Amino acid sequence: MITRINSFVLQGIDAIPCEVEVDFAGTGLPRTTIVGLPDAAVRESADRVRTALENSGFEWPRCRLTVNLAPADVRKEGPVYDLPMAVGILAAGGDLEPAMQRGGGAAPAIDRERCLFAGEVALDGRLRPIKGAVSLGMLARRLGLDAVLPRSNAQEAALVDGVRAFGFDSIGEVVAFLRGEQAAEPAPAPDVDAAVSAAPVEVDFAEVRGQEAAKRALLIAAAGGHNLLMIGAAGAGKTMMARALPGILPPLSRCEAVEVTRLYSCVRAGAVGGESAAQLIVRRPVRTPHHGASAVSIVGGGGVPRPGEVSLAHCGVLFLDELPEFGRSVLESLREPVEDGHVTIARAHGTVRFPAEIMLVAAMNPTAKGGRSVGASAGGSDASAGAEASGSSRRYGGSGGAAERARYMARLSGPLIDRIDIHVEVLPVPFRELSRVRNGLDSASMRDAVSAARSRQDARNGAGVLNARLRGKSLDRFASLDDETRKLLGDALDHLGLSARAYDRIRRVARTIADLAGSDGVRCNDVAEAIQYRLLDRAGAMAV
Template sequence: MSLAVIYTRAKSGINAPLVTVEVHLSNGLPSLNIVGLPETAVKESKDRVRSALLNSHFDFPARRITINLAPADLPKEGGRFDLPIALGILAASGQLPMEALKDYEFIGELALSGELRPVDGILPSALACGESHRKLLLPQTNGAEAALASKTTVYPAQHLLEVCAHLKEGDILTSETLQQETDYTSTADINEVIGQHQAKRALEIAAAGAHNLLFSGPPGTGKTMLASRLPGILPPLDDKSALEVAAVYSVSGSTPRTNFFERPFRSPHHTASSVSLVGGGSNPRPGEVSKAHHGVLFLDELPEFSRKVLEVLREPLESGSILIARAQASVEYPAKFMLVAAMNPCPCGYLGEPRCHCTPDQVNRYRDKISGPLLDRIDLQVHVPRVPHQELTANKPPGENSETIRKRVIAARERQQNRQGCANAQLSRKQLDQFCSLNKTQLEMMNTAIERMNLSARGFHRVLKVARTIADIENQEQIQNRHLSEALAYRL
């Protein structure tokens, strides 16, 4: 039969649309043409495939070969189509049984020797393959990542010859199984931070409700140290969230994370561009906000970031996703993250102390780099004062460790999941009315706070969410007056 049909997957954001590779051999001058909106790397695959087949001791048909990558309107990039194209040529020329191909999907780049090289974006392809009830055959290096898709049977291979032998004779390759550590212990403990009890309390509230957090204070007070302890008190990812995070890292081409269930912690430098934060490029890749999905995006020295860069954070902070539009296609990446930031109160950092020589104009320009709308999206704004020398030198027993706080955070998150199915920071307006109801006294308290603090509607709702989280930490069904008072204190 001179026509072969092979299944594979393209890469579109964290999705993996099905691509059908149709290979037709016809009479005419020997040639090989690829159609179906291929990019340069795909067009170059004809030379890689020819050499791989010849070096694997197969016959390359001296006929007119037409290869169609359907659907034609879907852009195709990278060398991931090499393996299905090679197998299609072998099947169309009668060197492979066509029946053996229908139950598989194939992804992989070919070396000239016929070896299989790894490609990006394997995990979304493996997940989609499982939903189609087909098996996936791919390069050996991608096997461990693809095995995260537990519903998909994955066969890793090192060489084109292994693939062909498996398809002809069966049971040559062994399927990959998931081998992943589920335990998570952080080496950085929060009890290493001396003092700063209010900041630690705010850190616990932020972790319990997935709230955004801003530390402000002079240099050397422990702002960065506190933020770096946040992963140690966050709950582990569930299976669904862990797969979403792994899929983002897969399509970005980043080094796979060592712990599958650990929440990501991203800390870009303040010279980062807007593209590096939200993603982009001619073939859009995820940025830092997507790599921090279900985790933490930490921005140290917040006013040192370009204001233009900071403003691009407003959309993902509200929607939990980022849409990157390009001429060929629009790609949407998830970006549901906790924003944690640290800043000094003025350019020199010592505002209010004798050594500070910043003028009021310099202080205002420094703070104006952070716009009101962005600041309004930060639930907890905490001043981190200088620790007294007596406390630094005192031989006091350490405070609560990360594991103790983490247990309270996990318990609070479980209450939120059981009640509304999401963290308090993601509560909708309807859910706010349902789960954050206030009595008459509390409404009067909030009305007074709105007038005195000039709270926006968004600020009012965020105060309610923080109060709800404090109540959850204390295992209280109803928000109490003290919960509202503490939540309001974090908006000053």
């Protein structure tokens, strides 16, 4: 007789049904065979499960035992099938009969066919946590099943509305539950709305001396979810401002919190803001990979596709410090996620898509040597824009370094620069700014402005649709321009030689600037300011 137990397989971050079939053969030498495209961890399950059952007081069948994991053409990974195998073996051996039939009570047995099982077992029968509990919960809801899994995963599965997730500490508890000997209550669903809160301010923008223009650019980027690149000499405060950015972002919505927790649950990526991957993630993730990271670690991949840093920053910030120091293949691989909000990885056995709705924030020096200021113009915040442009060689090491700056900037391709909405120059801070008592914009006021601007976007664009994600007709509708503003933008396009992609990004940034000002329409001044943030599109900008 064949016993069938419901379980699941992870494909990317999606769960698909898997049926664990257990069959006892009456003839042949005792042995255990696991089929269905298992990996090494699954093949080792037989030894783990046998020892766990014997240490829990059950007998291992002394016959030829075959376990099939269906569908057989999908690769099975990890120890997630330990518990389903154990339940299937016990059921096939008659060890899960109702307590009323065994003379031990009057409670009816739980219908195991209405349950979805997953869990790793320790040698003493304890249950250990698994990957993908949130995805398991989504599958259980879709199939109309209850989830039975380790207690440490139960609240993850309970994040999914409408799912009953039963958590247990050992195989013995699961058996008692299925026999009807032990009552169990579903894990309570976490109060997501109460748990979701703004990230604490680790670095306040008030601590950043001067840099009001850069703060303004970061405010616009946070309000509209725009990608941003800061260019400036070493020590100007670029990294400090990037660290202050999460403190002005709004809290995750309920839907976002569940989605981010689901992703981290599948990869067990570790702590985010002090919270383990087994808990609800309520803070926007901030990922800061080293510039030596490989393309696979950044965008994801591998023989069995895994999400990379760009997906782990979903609904949050991906900060790339020293941007030109990243490998060319890494930088070029960012094009799709930055533009489309997802990563698609194709393999011979199928295609996997990972979410990557990120806010890309990057920082770089003007030259490989850091471009530290050597001229008096470094202190001239009152200088005109023209003087700033002509004085850039003094700020960044003299005219002799122009060729070096051009070579350094050439590491960034035009298509990548096109995908970054805001380019802002971060000038060295003059002494009078460093010694000021009052420091301008602080995180609290910036956070309030961001919240108000995003509320306007939710009401106009639809819940969760930021200006940075406006496309086609929506962009034309919500960022329409009058004749004067259209002429200004057209002249800028002709003068700077901007691409169609840059044209759309200017309109999106202008829409956000208008939202920060509380304006229903995009004004000429909004577009003019947005054009100023296309620093690297200006003639000769590759020499900054």
